[in-house]
Amino acid sequence: MNRIATAASEEPSYLGGEHSIKSWLLTKDHKRIAVLYLISVTLFFIVGGIAALLVRLELLTPAGDLLTADGYNRAFTVHGIVMIFFFLIPGIPAVLGNFLIPLMIGARDLAFPRINLLSWYLYIVGGLIAVVTILLGGVDTGWTFYTPYSSVYANGAVVLTGLAAFVAGFSSILTGLNFIVTIHKMRAPGMTWFRLPLFVWAHYATSLIQMLATPVVALAILLVVIERAFGFGIFDPAVGGDPVLFQHLFWFYSHPAVYIMLLPGMGVMSELMAAFSRRRVFGYHIIAFSSLAIAALGFLVWGHHMFVSSQSPYAGLVFSILTMMVAAPSAIKVFNWTATLHKAEVRFDAPMLYALGFLGLFLIGGLTGVMLGTLGLDVHVHDTYFVVAHFHYVMVGAVVMAFLGGLHFWWPKMFGRMYPQLPARISAVLIFIGFNATFFPQFVVGYLGMPRRYWEYVPEFQIYHVMSTMGSFVLGVGYLLPLIYLLWSLRYGEKASENPWDAVGVEWLTPSPPTSHNFHETPTVVWEAYEHEMFPGSEVASGRPAAVPSHSRLAEAD
């Protein structure tokens, strides 16, 4: 190999170099785009969080006192739309995936850097439209846009909100497209499919869903917009249209969308488990294939959202069985992560605490998902707080835990700084406690019959709502803390070494933070995934303590 002998350390990092706002807004560097995404999803998380706060405050008392009935509908709709389309869907893929996939597979960038930037701009345009609709008073349809609420009866800016979701969907499609092509075509020499980190496998499965499911919801929302704007009667029962068809089209995307949020989180989990138990993930191949299995089966279960619609009970039966089948690959992952921990020397650094939090919350969220997949129980608890608690455990509890776990794990790589461990550990614990305090009471009150989307309720349920709202304050503090100490670390944090956790992976061979072109020389991969013995950047292999920065490791890789 023809090596050019200049030290990688002399090149400025991707954060150095040009500092102008223009250089950031026109950047094609996947790492800078990831940082742009990180800033923007955090802002939307705050917007969605404020709406959630309004909802929780309203529910403190049985009477509707803080918000009007319509205002309450608008608050939970803003919460749902912003959190799902503008935080959870782009969250892990567009931030961590964007930053890490090229680094993990030894590529200089994603396959289509300009499309990557375009996808961020589409996200921002969609987000700005959403913000405008909020300022115009929002919508009262719920995030699901169910017809005829959204087509005939809505009294808010449905067309604009639909447009916002539509544009954000395009952004998501382009991210998925970029990842699929990158993972197929851009892997470094020696980086075979079965040497890929499981994070990459998870993102590959996620991208498949983004590409194949998002266009369907885009179409469904487009039809609602057309119906509302022009009076076409595609879903309007008054002219023979079928509102249930909208539900089918909507859930054909929106159930797989749960896996768009969850699978990248599972990818983060595999990395954290391997790094902090310092061993190869148990059952690597099974975990890789279970991601694909979840993506494939995830397309076949949308009907479990519609057990009480006019769907045939036989279809319901099939959807119920298929729903339980999705539980199998998810359970396989949980068991394999647990097996990885078995008899390992587990280190409890902050990212690992988040990972263990994920395990606990996902276990509860996943198992209640199986309960909801059974026809009889679902009819009983349909549209109650039981469902609300279930999907928050999976989509918020588990996914945000994974997002924060991943952020804490790769923060030193992304920004070259360590953050203080103590507040990070405290916030992991606070989030775990706060989350359970917020949402566990909702299982109980939902099972007792509290319907979702109600603004007033019977006084017997107040105790559960008070517990829930109190818990949400703890949760809020837990979510705010990282914002403070992570920002603090950017300036005052200790400088991070290349591989501060002594983890295995190509990304840990680059300087922290990496240079603009990631690799001075394309690395050649000679080790299996998570194999410490052969990894050139590992303590075990090199005999060096990981804290000592060394720029010669890359050279050892080839």
Next chain:
Amino acid sequence: MNHSHTAESDARLFHQFADMEQQHESWSLGMWVFLASEVLFFGALIFSFLLYRSVYWPTFLEGTHELDLVIGGINTAILLTSSFTMVLAVYTAQNGNHRMAAFWLIVTSLLGLAFIGVKIHEYGLKWEHHLIPIQGLEFEWHGEHPQQARMFFSFYFTLTGLHALHVLVGILAIWVVAYRVAKNHFGNDYMPVEIMGLYWHFVDLVWIFLYPILYLFRA
């Protein structure tokens, strides 16, 4: 790593790729993946149409008879011909004849414009016959179920409108590619033309589905 590619293709090589082969494979795969996404987009709409057609088939059949078989046939012929000229563009580009490639691209785009023109004419006829299903406009239907007919025409305009939008986007993209081919910006790199062709054939293919389900199923 193989650095043996020519200076000319080096200039066309984007920094993230190791060589032209990787770049070409990535572009091609990217377009295929995008088209897979498009299949789901049109697929969901066509599925919804066929669903309603199976429920309200007598009225939808009457709706089909309102569409002009000849006009639809002419447009089908125009699009199929444009696919042929697109193949010629790709073929000439592969042979390094960039002038002819640009010529065939322009011919393809003109056929696309002709398709749009015929479509506009057809929409105009629907306007004259009061068959536009927009709220507030008069919708005249002498059959038994005007509501179902409205739905047929809602689908007709949505299906053909979204397809026409794809044709328009294709025409604009062809012009950009044709300009750059004519200016010899791509050198021996025929991949931009090939990828343009993939998209155009897809749009053509969508029409091959729309034509029978809207115009041809008459009995």
